[in-house]
Amino acid sequence: MIYLLTFVLFSIGLYGVVTKKNTVKIVISLVIMEYAVNLFLVLLGYRKGGIAPIMEKGQEIQEFAAATVDPLPQALVLTAIVIGLGVLALMVSLCIRLYEKYGTFDISEMKRLKG
Amino acid sequence: MVEMLGLLLIFMIIGAVIAIETKNLLSSVISVGAVGFGLSIAFLMLRAPDIAITQVVVEVLCLVILIRATISRDVTGISCDREFFAVVCAAVFLIAIFLFGIKALLALPEFGTPVMLLIKSAPTNTYISEGLKQTGAANIVSAILLDYRAYDTLGEATVLFTAILGGLAILRRKAKKEVTQIVEDKE
Amino acid sequence: MKGMTLIVKTVTRWVKGFIFLFGLYIILFGHLTPGGGFAGGVILACSYILLTLAYSKEVAHRSLSRAVASELDSVGALIFLSIALLGIYFGGGFFVNFIHRLSPGEPFRFLSAGIIPLCNVAIGIKVGSSLFMIFVILSAMRVIVRKSDNGREIIDNRRKHPR
Structure with a gap:
């Protein structure tokens, strides 16, 4: 059920990418898709009633290992979030450059000006 | 919850x-x-x-x-x-992906059971039980990020570096001057 | 007066040091508590971006100029790589935690975990300076669109106030 809601979020982002014409709107849709994928990966590692994967003083390793959530997806998603920010900055700079060249954010408008 | x-x-x-x-x-x-x-x-x-x-x-x-x-x-x-045709195409495509997604999500284990419980030889089990002894870090996420899977972090640093280089190349000053000249020519 | 209003400037002057300190704490204790180089680096970048937004670009560049930021970016990457290469010499493999193997510290203390705090510092420097660079690059561009005589918009990239 939770997985399905995440998938709905992903589909909304995909719909935006496919149908929208404004470049900033496309960037925003891509950001939403990225959020959905990150959330899905973290959801895969969740354990019912689990604790955070950070050990405390005086905790037995066996006890910790039996209760913690999966730390591997969390580590991978952590890098993915920062990379997402870098890619977002790259996309926004492309948008600004296109706006400079054509004076508009609209894709179809750009095509017409070029031809 | x-x-x-x-x-x-x-x-x-x-x-x-x-x-x-x-x-x-x-x-x-x-x-x-x-x-x-x-x-x-x-x-x-x-x-x-x-x-x-x-x-x-x-x-x-x-x-x-x-x-x-x-x-x-x-x-x-x-x-x-909006173009009507494009929206219809997108809707059909999205419905197809959605049906596929439902089928694929049903094959996953139930929410709340991570993969490491189902597969005993998953690498996560080693990370959790040996992480403190092998790396000395109490934060297991940090231990995975900078010790077990440090190549990942190296790749991340490279991607960030490339993103800045790309941004600089796209928005550099030299190109700006050329655009200004074109505008002046028009005037 | 450049920048934002007096209220924003005063609050920024009070808060910027604490934000920077919090970023340092997040980076340095990344191996014991939640956080690490990524989150801490972004917080460090945020403290400078707050300075840029509240005052002006010149005030922020007085404490961290663009050239220094790009050098810090390279320095962070080089520290990270040299730690990895030292692992080959001392431990026999790329990214081997050689400090922890040679002299394991006591767990749950600040000086434990071998190379992980050092790597956190390197990643923090790298992420912080590169995100600040991204912001500077993006905010340096200002496009002024004005109408020409025949009604079509033309793009003018020249500065508003020529020197």
Whole structure:
């Protein structure tokens, strides 16, 4: 059920990418898709009633290992979030450059000006 | 717990729909911010404090960058004429992907049972039980990020570096001068 | 007066040091508590971006100029790589935690975990300076659109106030 809601979020982002014409709107849709994928990966590692994967003083390793959530997806998603920010900055700079060249954010408008 | 997560996700879906469908670019950017902060709360509920902190801070920066990109431009409103054919194609394509997704998601283990419980030889089991002894770090996420899977972090640093190089190349000053000259020629 | 209003400037002057300190704490205690180089680096970048937004670009560049930021970016990457290469010499493999193997510290203390705090510092420097660079690059561009005589918009990239 939770997985399905995440998938709905992903589909909304995909719909935006496919149908929208404004470049900033496309960037925003891509950001939403990225959020959905990150959330899905973290959801895969969740354990019912689990604790955070950070050990405390005086905790037995066996006890910790039996209760913690999966730390591997969390580590991978952590890098993915920062990379997402870098890619977002790259996309926004492309948008600004296109706006400079054509004076508009609209894709179809750009095509017409070029031809 | 699961119900709360579901409610949060529904809130995020509503935010995403508003962000994509609204006509004003600024309110669209702010709706994305709402989705991102909801995502951060969801990470906190899923017992991932590391990502929750990172998501909050990255979301702030993301909003600042997007607002700087859109608000200084004169056009904040956008036209919304759509081609009927394109929308129909997109809808059919999305329905096909959605049906496939339902089939694929049903094959996954139930929510709340991570893969490491099903497969005893999964690498996560080693990381959890041996992590403190082998690396000495109490934060297992940190241990995985910078010791077991440090190549990943190296690749991440490279990608960030390349992103800046790309941004610099796209927005460099030299190209700016050429555009100015063209404008002057027209005048 | 450049920048924002007096209220924003005063609050920024009070808060910027605490934000920077919090970023340092997040980076340095990344191996014991939630956080690490990524989150801490972004917080460090945020403290400078707040300075840029509240005052002006010149005030922020007085404490961290663009050239220094790009050098810090390279320095962070080089520290990270040299730690990895030292692992080959001392431990026999790329990214081997050689400090922990040679002299394991006591768990749950600040000086434990070998190379992980050092790597956190390197990643923090790298992420922070590169995100600040991204912001500077994006905010340096200002496009002024004005109408020409025949009604079509033309794009003018020249500065508003020529020197």
